[in-house]
Amino acid sequence: SYLMASAMKPILCELGPDHLIFPSAAGQPLCDLMMKEVYEKAKFTIEDGGRSAWDELWSDSNPDVRSLYLTPSIPNRFLAVVPAGTAGNYARKCEKALRGRLKEIAESVSNHIERKAARGLDGTLHLERMDLQVEQALEVYWQAYDIPEKFEGVVALAKKMLPQASAVEAVERVKWAWELTGKQYPLHPERAWIAIYALLQWLHDGVKQTRSFDAWAHASSWTYGARNNKDSLTGKEEFVYRAPDDDTVAKRESRSLGGNQNLFRSGELLGALTLVKRLWHLTWLIPQHGFKTSDFRMPDLHQLAAGSPFGNDQDDERDEGGYIAVLALDGDSMGKWLSGELTPPLKEQLAAPATDYYNALKDKTADPEQKARLEKLLESPRPLTPSFHLQFSEALGNFSVQAARLVVECFGGRLIYAGGDDVLAILPAERAIPCARALRAAFKGDNTALKDLKGVWRRASEEYVLDEDQVLFDDSPNNGVTKLRPGTRFRLEHQERTRKEVPCVVPGPHANVSCGIAFGYVKSPIQDLVREAQKAEKAAKKDYGRPAVAVSIFKRSGETIQWGARWGLEEQRGEQSRPADRSLQLLDALLEAGLSARFPYKLIQRLDPYLVHEPSGEPPKQAQPPSMFDQHCGDIVKAEFLHTLSRDDGASSAGDKDVRQSLPTVFDEYWSGLALDGSRKRICHFVGLLQTMAWLSKFAGKNTRKG
Numbered sequence: 001s002y003l004m005a006s007a008m009k010p011i012l013c014e015l016g017p018d019h020l021i022f023p024s025a026a027g028q029p030l031c032d033l034m035m036k037e038v039y040e041k042a043k044f045t046i047e048d049g050g051r052s053a054w055d056e057l058w059s060d061s062n063p064d065v066r067s068l069y070l071t072p073s074i075p076n077r078f079l080a081v082v083p084a085g086t087a088g089n090y091a092r093k094c095e096k097a098l099r100g101r102l103k104e105i106a107e108s109v110s111n112h113i114e115r116k117a118a119r120g121l122d123g124t125l126h127l128e129r130m131d132l133q134v135e136q137a138l139e140v141y142w143q144a145y146d147i148p149e150k151f152e153g154v155v156a157l158a159k160k161m162l163p164q165a166s167a168v169e170a171v172e173r174v175k176w177a178w179e180l181t182g183k184q185y186p187l188h189p190e191r192a193w194i195a196i197y198a199l200l201q202w203l204h205d206g207v208k209q210t211r212s213f214d215a216w217a218h219a220s221s222w223t224y225g226a227r228n229n230k231d232s233l234t235g236k237e238e239f240v241y242r243a244p245d246d247d248t249v250a251k252r253e254s255r256s257l258g259g260n261q262n263l264f265r266s267g268e269l270l271g272a273l274t275l276v277k278r279l280w281h282l283t284w285l286i287p288q289h290g291f292k293t294s295d296f297r298m299p300d301l302h303q304l305a306a307g308s309p310f311g312n313d314q315d316d317e318r319d320e321g322g323y324i325a326v327l328a329l330d331g332d333s334m335g336k337w338l339s340g341e342l343t344p345p346l347k348e349q350l351a352a353p354a355t356d357y358y359n360a361l362k363d364k365t366a367d368p369e370q371k372a373r374l375e376k377l378l379e380s381p382r383p384l385t386p387s388f389h390l391q392f393s394e395a396l397g398n399f400s401v402q403a404a405r406l407v408v409e410c411f412g413g414r415l416i417y418a419g420g421d422d423v424l425a426i427l428p429a430e431r432a433i434p435c436a437r438a439l440r441a442a443f444k445g446d447n448t449a450l451k452d453l454k455g456v457w458r459r460a461s462e463e464y465v466l467d468e469d470q471v472l473f474d475d476s477p478n479n480g481v482t483k484l485r486p487g488t489r490f491r492l493e494h495q496e497r498t499r500k501e502v503p504c505v506v507p508g509p510h511a512n513v514s515c516g517i518a519f520g521y522v523k524s525p526i527q528d529l530v531r532e533a534q535k536a537e538k539a540a541k542k543d544y545g546r547p548a549v550a551v552s553i554f555k556r557s558g559e560t561i562q563w564g565a566r567w568g569l570e571e572q573r574g575e576q577s578r579p580a581d582r583s584l585q586l587l588d589a590l591l592e593a594g595l596s597a598r599f600p601y602k603l604i605q606r607l608d609p610y611l612v613h614e615p616s617g618e619p620p621k622q623a624q625p626p627s628m629f630d631q632h633c634g635d636i637v638k639a640e641f642l643h644t645l646s647r648d649d650g651a652s653s654a655g656d657k658d659v660r661q662s663l664p665t666v667f668d669e670y671w672s673g674l675a676l677d678g679s680r681k682r683i684c685h686f687v688g689l690l691q692t693m694a695w696l697s698k699f700a701g702k703n704t705r706k707g
Helices: 002-014 029-034 036-041 063-070 087-118 127-135 151-161 166-180 189-210 247-258 272-289 301-305 334-339 352-364 368-379 386-410 429-444 526-543 583-592 599-610 627-646 654-673 679-699
Strands: 020-022 323-331 414-419 422-428 454-460 463-471 481-484 502-505 513-521 548-554 560-566
Touching (some): 002 020, 002 029, 002 087, 020 386, 029 063, 087 272, 127 272, 151 166, 166 189, 166 368, 189 386, 247 272, 301 422, 323 334, 323 429, 323 526, 334 386, 352 368, 386 414, 386 422, 386 429, 386 454, 386 481, 386 502, 422 526, 429 513, 429 548, 526 560, 548 679, 583 654
Parallel strands (some): 513 548
Antiparallel strands (some): 323 422, 481 502
């Protein structure tokens, strides 16, 4: 994100942030950081003590303010509108700024290591490999497109080049609507933005498909041996630094190089980029931007698993157990939203007089074909324009910058990345699914689901303290706008607006997200859990039907549980009607009913005979049970469910018994909402739900604050 912000700096500082269409620069801390010199020149009145605009955005004394600039929040691509004839020059400027900044950061790391090496290092160094690896690290693709001077020029080019006809049809609807109004306004080429964007995206995809690259012609390509071993994490680059094999020596060298005894593991091999990531906060961010060493404390995963997300990694690892979860969340059909396919119907976006105008035209015309076209025009998606594109980008930015961090930390987690519709976070295991629900509600602007969230972590002296009574969101209509309550934003104390509600436009009720969650033991490699969470997120979309959530549970015993379900209790724009999926509601009810730990295992044991297994022991294949079984499968499974339920004595309170009494009804809703073909698939899904419930029930009553 920092490198992408550096790449955008020429546009931000020379043309202005409003030239960026995606991502929106509004409220983006990293964009503000790149524009520091501009803000410093903007001075306020003498009464304000000669303060600059930068003083409103930065604080040397408030670590919560500085922390905003340390959350990655910019994706790896951007779209900008620049003056005609300058697009190619600005693209080259941006690429030069990107590569130049990475080179400067790598040089600062090399210089830091060389200074330390002059005093003696126990690790093995090959700094001669640094420059070449950094030079080869980035693949940069850009495409400049000069907008034709006339509307017709855009249409002709789109018809000639675009493989899909949807953009052309949308542009022709714009022209027809213009003709209906008597051509009362100029038809500028920007009104064909949907075709312009589609053309640019198509051309850019073509550039990426060429995969041009500089060959790796280094002598190391023809040598092998221990001195050419690869990076321990990436497995790609030859190591630049190898940590000492002795644990005590490795910790001493970690303190020498980075001031942290756990910075390097004994025997660890680090290539150029991995080494830069470990040290650049010390060699670049602190001296260049004024951050402090305390801003970069890493969380203690043991403490995070116990619900304290702002732990310290300075202590030696402890033997306590615990499970953590990595959550990967991604917006559904964002490409269709940004290309205009899922924009709201035109009739919902027009003012009442405009709608009346078109309805009157429809009533007056006697031509059936024109009447049908008018009807289709009002029902068609709103034409994509630069302003709508920018507004949607701002809505994505509001979610990632303003809401995502508050929600994740409210559930005791730490935000790793939040850019646009993408979120990556690490959480206590028992809070991951509730956090995913809250993030989805924030993305959709579902204020009913957000109104009860409480809890903000604030820095007090050297420690973070939880303000449990701080409400995060205001209770307002579910209209795609969330309102952050006073005290939730990390702004400077003297700003009057911090004491007021802050409205944030978010993607809204018709947008949605899918989520993948990987649960693992606290000592599991984080990179593995991140990879599994991202795989689960893709499985949620592909296997369960977006919008959905999928979980992968990795037990210490080696057993893996994979299960998922659709979120949806409502229809999504652009989708066919499907039955409401009540899987998560049944999971909640089972967890809240106070059932014994044996219940899910007993029920799974009773359901197992109904699953047809291959005699060879191979994974079961889709069988063809008798049609009578298909017809009565739901009744049979429910009978087994009720039988096991009647013999379970786990309920211990009146509340648990009330939930238990509702279980038959919830099960009926769950079973009728399963969009799965075949009895076996349905039973397997129910078994997966029970396995997930059995594992999550271990955390019942432990660290269950939900905000």
